Amino acid sequence: MKVAFISIGDELLIGQTINTNAVWLGKEFSERGFVVEKVLTIKDKSAEIIKALDQVSKEVEVVIITGGLGPTKDDITKKVLTTYFNTTLELHTETLQRIEAFFESVGRPMLQVNIDQALLPVDATILKNEMGTAAGMLFERDNVITISLPGVPYEMKHLMTERVFPIIEKRFPVVSSYYETILTQGIGESFLADRMSDIEDELRAEGLELAYLPSPGMVRLRITGEKSAEGIDRVKFYVGQIEDRFPQYVFGRNEDELSAVVGQLLKQEGATVTTVESCTGGRIASEIVKIAGASEYFNGGFITYSNELKMRLVHVQEETLLKYGAVSQQTVEEMALGGRRVLESDYAIAVSGIAGPDGGSDEKPVGTVWISVAGPNEVLTKRFLFGNDRSRTIEKSVLTALNLLRCMISKINFEKSN
């Protein structure tokens, strides 16, 4: 079974908004055994919408259209679809009542534009939206199902989950491919490929597929096989092979988040962690707190951006700062040890670096970052070179620091990779 997504909106084409809807839809449909055939991102114009519908209707069984159903005056999808599917708009009483109830529940007055949203095509199946005012619509013609949804991500997800997938799953029972993704931190794509070329050759010889998916500080490896008992076993076998070879780099699978993996390890140990951040400015702490239930192992931390606060809050010695500078092994170690002591934590992560664009020197170029993790039995301190881009340096520092902590808790030997 094939599916295509049509994302409508100039804001997507001119790069003002990221198409996260296509990301979510891609994942959900793949998991249900659909082949995601293509994503068309097009203009908010009648002719373009019609052209896209004509095209994909020949290629797929299901078309999902997102965007263009909001209450404001620049949204036209509903009108175009009503014409395209030869039907007319009529007041949909249930939807009107729902919109009225919605506005009452949030204690806001209802506007005329919201009332107009209850005008819906007669020949469509109306998909009740409990998260907002724009209903979804399902049209059917020549064995192709076309579904129109609002572009607001949480409304779209609600409608897909509660209304659309129950229909889809009944019509198209799952048969298809199975994949798992291995998540690695701390090694580049080429090096990983080189160090596992034997495994790659073997799995390809067995008919599996392997894709390398790099992002700042991470490479994901996706292994795909057939969705059969045997196929799944084969995928899992190679996942295990790769995990065994790279314990320092592989931190999880599929949807795992590094901060959740670390949180789980801390919970198992009954241990706590604190953070003392300079150039990452709280990003590590916020990554830890992103995980619900983090209060079990995280009480809080410090952002010591200035030298003065490094001394005052976590007792870095003035002498150390004068002699070695803020971005040095000695300073970052004292930050970690001080933070651990002051907040009585089992582990402490400290980071000090030059995120740039200014502040670099020959000896300490922009992108130089020192990371230290202090634990009950040891202190691990490493220097990294993360390059010229400020936000990527911060991002890589966050992931690297969390991975260092993971290795320490799991007693995995940590060596800097090429």
Added chain:
Amino acid sequence: MKVAFISIGDELLIGQTINTNAVWLGKEFSERGFVVEKVLTIKDKSAEIIKALDQVSKEVEVVIITGGLGPTKDDITKKVLTTYFNTTLELHTETLQRIEAFFESVGRPMLQVNIDQALLPVDATILKNEMGTAAGMLFERDNVITISLPGVPYEMKHLMTERVFPIIEKRFPVVSSYYETILTQGIGESFLADRMSDIEDELRAEGLELAYLPSPGMVRLRITGEKSAEGIDRVKFYVGQIEDRFPQYVFGRNEDELSAVVGQLLKQEGATVTTVESCTGGRIASEIVKIAGASEYFNGGFITYSNELKMRLVHVQEETLLKYGAVSQQTVEEMALGGRRVLESDYAIAVSGIAGPDGGSDEKPVGTVWISVAGPNEVLTKRFLFGNDRSRTIEKSVLTALNLLRCMISKINFEKSN
């Protein structure tokens, strides 16, 4: 002039990777007067690449293909293009030397897969890549320029900026539309639309376009007109009208970031700020630090996730916590006042809330967030209800807190909107 983007890669279709390349390309081409006609996201398969090329070649003057040029074995774009444009691969000596030099500079050994990247199509213009090992390629046929670039975002951007745009700008001098975007925080799309419907009607009557672009905690308003002296004036006139009407909500234009706007205001005042964060766990501080040069007005801050640290680090009274709870006006005010005093800052932002999914009650449901800003002359403390989603609640808290600070520094009266 029209442009289309073809993004290649299963990882994009199945939702494993977000297509940030299309976002960046969309913005850059729009600014150069191109109409971004469409974005096709397709599979890493020969037939699909050819079909997409056949299709868009009829619709646009420039085609940008991203992805599929990496060193690993799942990348096929180069081979397909070589066949499609009837040419052959040959060793490109300059590229080989560049790859060798690149590996030497980072002190890593060169691999066979990297050497193979120097095999390039004879009839293409080779675009030198100084950030990585995959060269770009430019093909021309029937007045359509087709450019193939690596999918790694910073390599793609480097090649576009240094190699492709100089060629494009010479061939297609700019004529086109002009837009500005107004950035608002703290008011919903419908309410904004309602409160400026007179301005909207007026600007549409003058032939301008208006789009509402909502994201968590923000609504952007894009006004588009003709790129002529008169058109630009008209756009700017309405931008001014909207800014004047909503000083509390409008925090900037175009690419402005709220944290940079706040940073600029602090610099102008010669003032400093600190942060005391509970449920946002360092996200506000990291948003401040994201801006290069933040050390001028930010020395550091506290993450006081536990009650104990609220007392120990910023001197919230035990009595206050027992009587009112951690998520209360009294506690968050004491956090702000304590943080301001302890770190001797001019301003302090404090946040305490229930991000969820657990911890809510009838009186304080999940999504309840108290934000307090303490300044030299006043303390502003407000309660917000940000809904059920943990990450959206954190995101909205960050933006709202920064906007509260902006209003206080700018002496703008802050009232909670519907």
